[in-house]
Amino acid sequence: MSALAVTTAELSRWQFAITIIYHFLFVPVTIGMGLFVAGLQTAWYRTKQERYQRLTVFFGKILLINIALGVVTGIVQEFQFGMNWATYSRYVGDVFGAPLAIEGLVAFFLESVFIGVWIFGAGRLSPRVHLATIWAVAIGSIMSAYVILAANSWMQHPVGYRKVNGRAEMTSLWAIMTQGNLLEAFAHVMSAAVVTAAALVLAVSAYHLLKKNEVELFAHAAQISLVVLLIGGISVATWGHFQGQLVSREQPMKMAAAEALFKTEKPASLSLFALTPFEKYPSKTSFNITVPHVLSFLTDWHWNSKVEGIDYWQSQYQKEYGAGNYKPIVAVNYWSFRLMIAIGTLFVGWASLGLWLVRRRKLEQSRRFLRLSIPLLALPFLANTFGWLLREMGRQPWVVQGLLKTSDAFSHAVSVQAVAFTLAGFILVYTLLAAIEAWLVVYVVKGGPAPPAREGEQPKKIELGY
Template identity: 55%
Template sequence: MDVLDLSRWQFGITTVYHFLFVPLTIGLSILVAAWQTAWYRTKKPEYLRLTKFFGRLLLINFAMGVVTGIVQEFQFGMNWSDYSRFVGDVFGAPLAMEGLMAFFLESTFLGLWIFGWDKLPPKVHLATIWTAAIGTNISAYFILAANSWMQHPVGYRINNGRAELTDIWAVLTNPTTLVTFPHVIFGAFLTAAAFVLGVGAWFLMRKKQVSIFRPAIRGALVVALVSAAGVSFTGHWQAQLMTEQQPMKMAAAEALWDDERSAGFSLFAVGDVENGRNHINIQVPYGLSILATNTLDGEVQGINDIQKRYEALYGPGDYVPVVGVAYWSFRFMIGFGMLAAGLALIGLWLTRKGRLPEGPWFYRLAILGIGLPFVANAMGWIFTEMGRQPWTVFGLMQTAAAVSPGVDITSVAITLVGFTLVYAILAVIEVRLLLKFIKLGAEEEPQAEPEAAPALSY
C-alpha cells in the first residue's frame, strides 16, 4: 500500500464509524421530542419516563458522534490537502453553514434541554428539544449538500486550478441533495425505530415495565414500517438520478458490462472483471430497467461502454470502480433494509389488538434487529463513496490527485492504527454506557403534577 491507499482506508474507517452514531441521533431526537410532546399534552407519566429514558441514551450517542465527527473534519487538511485546496471555496461553504447555524442549534438547545428540566417552564423546555432535533436534521442537510457536490458538482467555476463558488443556492438545491436528504432521514428514522424496538423487546422478554415499553415498541414498529417504505421510495428515485449522473456507479452496482435494454436486476453474479463479463448472473427480468428508467425496455449503460465514453471525454485511464465492492454493498444495503422492514411487519401483526408476542423468539430477533439498519446505512455509504471512484469530485478531480503531497506513509500508518484503536475503545465505552442506562430502566416519576418538569438525573 502507498499513502493514497492508507489515506483512503483511514478516511473510510473514520467516516463509516462516525455514521454509526449520526442516524440514531437524527431519528431518536425526533422520537424523544415526540414523547415529551405527548407528556406535555396528556400529562401521562409513561410518556415522561420514555422521554427521560431514551433521552439519556440519545445524549450518550450524541456525544460520541461529536467526538468522531471532529476527527473526520481534520483529515481534510491532514490527509487530503490538495482536495481541500481545490474545493475549499465550494465544499467549505455548506460545512461552515452547518457549524455556525445547525450545530449551534442542536448543541446549544440540547444543553438547555439537559440542564433546564427544573429551571425552564414546561413549554419552553419542550421547545428546546424540538429546536435541538430540528437543528440535527438541518445539520444533516448541509453536510449532505457538501457531499452531493462531490457526486454532482454545480454552482462553481474553475479559476487558476481551483473550484470557486458562484451560486450557493445551486449547491444547496442540488438535485442530488434533494433526493439524498430524505433517503438519509428515512434511514435515520428506521435506525431509531429499530433501536427503540430492540430495547423495548429486552424489557418485554423479561416481563418488566410492560406498560411503558409495549406502547413504545408498538409506535416504533409503525415508524419502522413507514420509514422502510420511505427509504424504498427515495432509494428508487435516487437510483434513477444516479443512472443519469453517474452511470458507471449504477453499472458497477449491477455488474452490467454492456449497454442493455430491458435489463434485469441481478440477484447473484460471479464476474470476470479482467474480461468484462459475468460467468453467472441470476436476474429478475426487466428489474434494472424499471429501477433505473421506470420502463420495461429502458436502456441502461454498461461498464465496458461507459469506460470507452469516459476515455473519450476525460482522457486515458481506468474509470471502473471496484465492481465487487459496489455490487455487494448495494445488495447488502437493500437486503438488510428489507430485513428490518420485514421484522417491523411481523411485529405489527404479533402486537395487534393489545397482544404481546408469545415466546422469546420475536424479542430475540428484535434485539438482534437493532443492528440491521446500522449495517444497511454503512453499506449504503460504502457504495456511495466507492462507486464514485476513481473520482473524488466526479468529473473534476480524481482521488489520486486529492491526497496530501507532504504526508509520508509512516505518518498515515501510525494515525490509521491509532484512530482504529481509539475508536475500538470508544465503541466499548459507548456499548457499556448504553447497557448501563438501559438496565436501569425507565425510572418511576412522581404522580403529583410538579410546577416544572423534573430534573434529568444520572
C-alpha cells in the first residue's frame, strides 16, 4: 500500500463527520429558536402586545431558513448508516434501528407536519390552535433530539442488549431510553441549543441596536437573550461537569485522553496547557502546566483519589480485547475539551456583563459590547462541534464502545472511488447551500421586522409564509 492509499472506511468517516457536523449547525438553532419563538408567540397570545407579534414573525423567519437546511441534511444522516456503514447496520440494527424508527414516527412527523401548518395556517386557524402548532414543532424537535441521543448514547455505553449470532440484540428498550449517559447528554445538549439560540438573538439584536433601529423592540429581545444565555450557560457547564464524571467511569480512556493524562496519578493534577510530540499517537506530554489535586477532585469530589491514565487503559483493553491500539487521538480530545469549556465559560461571563449593563440601563449605549456580540455568535457553533468531536473521536477506535471497531464497520459493497465521488459531491453542495443560507439569513436580519400596524389598523396576525 502506498502512503497515499485511502480506504472506504477512512473516507466514509470523513464523509460522516463532515455531514453530521454540518447537520448539527442547524439542529441546535432549530431546537433553541423553536422554543424561543414558541415562547414569544405565547407572550403575544397572553398579552396581545404588538412587540411580541413582531418579534415572533421576525425571528420565525430566521428559524424557517435554518429549518430548511436542517431537515434536508437530516435525511442524509439516516441513509448514511446503511450506505456507508452496512456492517455496522447489520451488527446494531436490532438495537439501534428502533430509536431511529421511533424518532421518525413519534417526533419528526410531529415537527414536520406542524411546521407547515404554523407557516401557512395563521389565516385559517384560531390564534389558540395556531399557537399549539408552534409548540408541537418545538416539542417534536426536542423529542427528536432525545431519541437520537438515546441511539448515540448506546454507542458510547451499550446497555439493554445481548450478543447473539455475531450481532447485538435488544433486551430492554427501557434501559436504552433511560440510561444515565443519555439523560446527562440530553440535558447538556438541550442547554447548548438554548445558548446557541440566545447568542443568535443577542447578535441580531445587537446589530439593530447599533443601527439605532427599533431600539425599544431589540433592547427587549437582547434582555431576554441575556437572561437565557446566563441560565443556559450555567446549565451547560453543570451538566458538562456531571457528564465528565460519568464518562470517566463509563469510558475512562476518553476522559484520560481529554486530560492528556498518560500515566496514572494519585492524586491527579489537572492540565491547563499541554503539548505532546507531534505524532498521531504520542506516549507522553512534552510540555505541561498542571494544578495538583484538581483532576482528582473533578473526577470524584476527592482531593487525593487515583485517576488512571492512557497507558493503564491501553494495557487493560489489550488484556480484554486483544492486541491493538485503543487510544484515541489525544490532541483532538484534549483541545476540543478545553476549547469547548473556554467558550462556555466566556459566554457565562459575557451574559453576566450584559445583564450588568442592562441593570445600569447602559446596554443600548454600550457600542463595544454590542459590536463584539456579533462575531461572538460563531463561538457556540464551534463549542457544539468541539463537544461532538470529543464525544465521537474520544470513543475511537470503537464505533460501539467495546463491541465493534470503526475500521470493521464500513460497507463492503462500496468502493473507495464511490465514496470519494459522494464526499466531493456533499462538500460541493453543502458549501454552496451554506453560502446561500448565510446570505439569506443576513438579508432577513438586515431587513428587520415588518413595520408596526398604523393608527386604526387591525393588529396583524402571525403571518409567515416562505
